[in-house]
Amino acid sequence: MKQSRTFIPTLREIPSDAEIVSHQLLLRAGFIRQHMSGVYSYLPLAKKVLRKIENIIREEMDAIEAVEVLLPTLQQTDLWEETGRWQTYGQELFRLTDRHDREMALGPTHEEVITSLVRDDVQSYKKLPLTMYQIQTKFRDEKRPRFGLLRGREFIMKDAYSFHSTEESLDVKYNEMLEAYSRIFTRLGLEFRTVLADGGSIGGKSTHEFMALSETGEDTIAFSETSPYAANIEIAEVNIDYAKSSEPMRELEKVETPKKKTIVDVATFLNVDPSKIIKTIIFRADDELCAVIVRGDHDINEIKLRKALSVSELNLASESEIEKTLSCKVGTIGPVKLPLEIKVYADNAVKEIVNGICGANEDDFHLKNVNPERDFAVDKYLDLRFIKEGDLSPDGNGTIRFAKGIELGHTFKLGVSYSEAMKATYLDENGNSQHFVMGCYGIGVSRILAAIAEQYNDANGLKWPKKLAPYDIHLITINMNDEIQTKLSNELYHLLKTYRYDILHDDRDERAGVKFTDADLIGLPVRITIGKMAQDGMVEVKFRETGETVVWQKEEITEKLQSFFN
Numbered sequence: 237m238k239q240s241r242t243f244i245p246t247l248r249e250i251p252s253d254a255e256i257v258s259h260q261l262l263l264r265a266g267f268i269r270q271h272m273s274g275v276y277s278y279l280p281l282a283k284k285v286l287r288k289i290e291n292i293i294r295e296e297m298d299a300i301e302a303v304e305v306l307l308p309t310l311q312q313t314d315l316w317e318e319t320g321r322w323q324t325y326g327q328e329l330f331r332l333t334d335r336h337d338r339e340m341a342l343g344p345t346h347e348e349v350i351t352s353l354v355r356d357d358v359q360s361y362k363k364l365p366l367t368m369y370q371i372q373t374k375f376r377d378e379k380r381p382r383f384g385l386l387r388g389r390e391f392i393m394k395d396a397y398s399f400h401s402t403e404e405s406l407d408v409k410y411n412e413m414l415e416a417y418s419r420i421f422t423r424l425g426l427e428f429r430t431v432l433a434d435g436g437s438i439g440g441k442s443t444h445e446f447m448a449l450s451e452t453g454e455d456t457i458a459f460s461e462t463s464p465y466a467a468n469i470e471i472a473e474v475n476i477d478y479a480k481s482s483e484p485m486r487e488l489e490k491v492e493t494p495k496k497k498t499i500v501d502v503a504t505f506l507n508v509d510p511s512k513i514i515k516t517i518i519f520r521a522d523d524e525l526c527a528v529i530v531r532g533d534h535d536i537n538e539i540k541l542r543k544a545l546s547v548s549e550l551n552l553a554s555e556s557e558i559e560k561t562l563s564c565k566v567g568t569i570g571p572v573k574l575p576l577e578i579k580v581y582a583d584n585a586v587k588e589i590v591n592g593i594c595g596a597n598e599d600d601f602h603l604k605n606v607n608p609e610r611d612f613a614v615d616k617y618l619d620l621r622f623i624k625e626g627d628l629s630p631d632g633n634g635t636i637r638f639a640k641g642i643e644l645g646h647t648f649k650l651g652v653s654y655s656e657a658m659k660a661t662y663l664d665e666n667g668n669s670q671h672f673v674m675g676c677y678g679i680g681v682s683r684i685l686a687a688i689a690e691q692y693n694d695a696n697g698l699k700w701p702k703k704l705a706p707y708d709i710h711l712i713t714i715n716m717n718d719e720i721q722t723k724l725s726n727e728l729y730h731l732l733k734t735y736r737y738d739i740l741h742d743d744r745d746e747r748a749g750v751k752f753t754d755a756d757l758i759g760l761p762v763r764i765t766i767g768k769m770a771q772d773g774m775v776e777v778k779f780r781e782t783g784e785t786v787v788w789q790k791e792e793i794t795e796k797l798q799s800f801f802n
Contacts, residue, residue: 237707239742242280245269246754256452258689259384261698265757267685274381274389281758282685284706286392289684290371292423292703293394296416300409302367302396307349309373313339315348319657324548330375330389342375347654347676350397354672355660361401364662364672365409369396371681383452385686386642392682398675401664403651406673410442410649413677417446417645424684425701426644427691431457432467433646434539442649446679447641448687457641458623462634469638470539472623473630478588486591486605488572493602497567499532502602506593509533514586514594514606516569518553518562518578521545525553525561529571529582529614531589534621544581544618562597570594571612572603580613583620642687643680650674698759699780702801707740709797710760714748714767724770724790735794737801756780762800764793 244266254260262268267282278286294304316322322329322341330342343349350368358366371394378389385391396413400406414430421428426448433445445468447457459466467473496505503510513532518525519541526545530536542550558566561575571580571594591605608614627636655661655671664670692699700706709732713725729741740760742751748767755763765776775793778785779800788796 237738237740239740240744242740244279244281244754244758246757248753254384256383256386256690257693258386258452258686261689261693261757262384262686265698265759268385274378274387276385276388276390276682278682281706285685285688285700285704286681288704289424289681290394293371293420293679293681296420296423297369297394297396300367300412300416302369302398305368305370306372307343307346307353307370309343309375311341311343311346311349313341315352315658316341318659319348319654321348328376328378330377343372344374344376345678346370346395347397347650347674348658351654351658351660351672351674354399355655355658358399358672359662361662361664361670365398365400365405367396367398367409369394369677383454383686385682386452387454388682391680394679394681396677398677400673400675401662401670403673406649406651406675410647410675413647413675414444417647417677417679420679421446421448421644424688424704425692426684426687428644429457429459429466429639429641431459431641432471434468434471444647445643446645448644448691449639450642450687450690451640452690453640453642455641455643457639458636459639460629460631460634461637463629463631465629465631465633467630469622470537472636474584474619474621474623474627475630475632476585476628478585480588481590483590485607485610488606488611489604490596491602491604492600493568494600496600496602497565502593503532506602506604508593512589512592514571514589514592516571516595518558518569520549520551520553520557521547522549524579525557525577526579526581527569527571527574528620529580529586530621531583531585534583534585534624536583536620537622540618541581541620544616544620564595564597564599568595568597568599568601570597570603570606571614572606573597574612579615581620582608582614582617584617585621586614587617642683642690644684644687645677645679647678648676650676693759696753697757700759700761702761705760706738706758707760708737708762708801709739710742710755710758710763711739712742712751712755712763712765714751714765716743716745718770721766721770724773724775725766728764728766728775728790728793731794732797735798737797762797 246266247264250260251263268276271277333339374393375390381388398409428446428448431445433443456469458469458472496502499510510532515530515532517528594603594606596603625638652671660672661669713721715721732739759780761780763778773790777788
């Protein structure tokens with residue numbers, strides 16, 4: 237491809253609204269352009285990379301007998317109402333109305349659509365198991381789109397769905413899919429981890445995420461230093477036998493703490509460690525208020541709390557609710573003498589506190605020497621806190637460390653949650669009606685483009701892996717008005733194409749510095765420069781990954797390129 241005939245609008249300056257490296261470089265190198273907040277156009281270079289990513293995904297999906305389909309983007313409201321997600325999915329569901337005033341949605345995911353398809357056309361166990369996948373644009377109305385392709389409103393996704401007659405069959409396919417995902421991300425050259433995860437709005441009893449390691453990632457991975465354990469911090473269990481102090485219980489004491497509301501303020505004022513403080517937060521769980529207690533040095537994990545309480549909605553109680561119920565303000569709430577109708581849930585670490593400190597449910601006062609069970613009752617002790625670095629690994633092997641990650645893929649064992657809600661059944665070998673057992677498996681295709689850009693770059697631009705680069709070779713002619721340079725460029729261009737190399741030929745009437753700067757920004761694996769040495773049949777070759785520069789005779793170019801690319 238002649239560079240003068242394609243569309244690569246490079247930028248010299250970093251766009252002011254681009255916060256992270258991948259967003260900056262994909263914009264500057266002319267891969268993408270923003271259409272509106274969270275919505276991007278994929279330009280020729282990006283489209284070529286996306287096609288290579290999609291081909292790897294297709295090869296691995298085909299290898300585990302998944303078949304490709306293309307489902308509608310515009311989805312019926314009726315299907316979402318069958319599962320109840322029309323009401324519960326939230327504001328990210330992009331709702332719209334057609335000319336007949338019928339409500340519809342732009343698909344953020346396709347569980348309802350695929351389940352209705354199989355419900356209508358698969359009646360017998362003989363057609364199971366069945367796995368279908370698609371690569372398609374999705375829409376989620378993100379409140380704050382940011383980080384370029386990492387969190388957008390419109391994005392490209394591969395989603396697959398499997399249907400089974402038994403849980404055992406689902407287990408087999410689920411493990412096949414995990415292995416296929418590992419092969420995909422390995423072939424893409426990404427540094428990644430497979431981690432335990434939360435099902436979120438899709439649900440499922442067993443889920444895994446595939447995370448590309450990156451300091452700009454929005455997710456935190458908790459992993460063991462010495463074992464394979466890894467989990468999203470949102471769901472990482474805390475398995476610690478807390479040591480209980482041997483100090484004797486002291487008499488409860490009320491102390492004045494003027495304008496001291498935060499854990500740090502109270503700990504400093506009373507000269508105690510934050511771990512001695514009992515932090516109490518009031519939540520509204522569905523329609524009831526409850527008190528949730530953790531140690532002062534720990535943070536409540538709302539995902540764990542929601543699951544433990546089996547509630548669909550969980551929110552912090554409003555200040556007006558707290559003042560009405562407890563006659564105090566946030567910052568001085570404590571578990572002692574709470575109203576009887578408020579249930580109390582405590583993290584396991586609270587059980588071992590001796591002579592702790594808590595709010596007195598009275599402004600500007602706290603209680604000292606507070607002891608669980610003696611001074612307040614707990615309805616249930618649970619694992620309710622976020623895991624911390626240095627904690628014992630949940631598998632008992634090693635200690636926990638944190639890393640940042642970009643979510644690339646997510647797999648779910650859905651079971652029968654969707655098929656039961658949508659009355660999707662088949663006839664088993666005995667002629668009995670059974671609900672389909674389902675799995676769901678997603679990959680963020682456009683996210684992969686950004687994740688690769690995050691992991692493969694330097695101060696000068698992108699550094700594409702050989703298998704994913706939009707072109708194999710950047711052929712640069714320094715002076716297009718020089719007959720010798722032009723002739724050698726054309727010879728090489730046509731010769732290398734016969735060897736099936738994909739060539740981007742910079743034939744523009746630009747200064748050499750501009751061409752080199754653009755070449756570094758775009759980041760193709762090999763740059764061949766034809767300049768003054770052309771009269772001697774020699775070219776300069778630069779390898780983008782290492783920055784190494786060598787000089788080759790034109791007769792040895794094909795042999796040495798074959799060695800490099802193979």
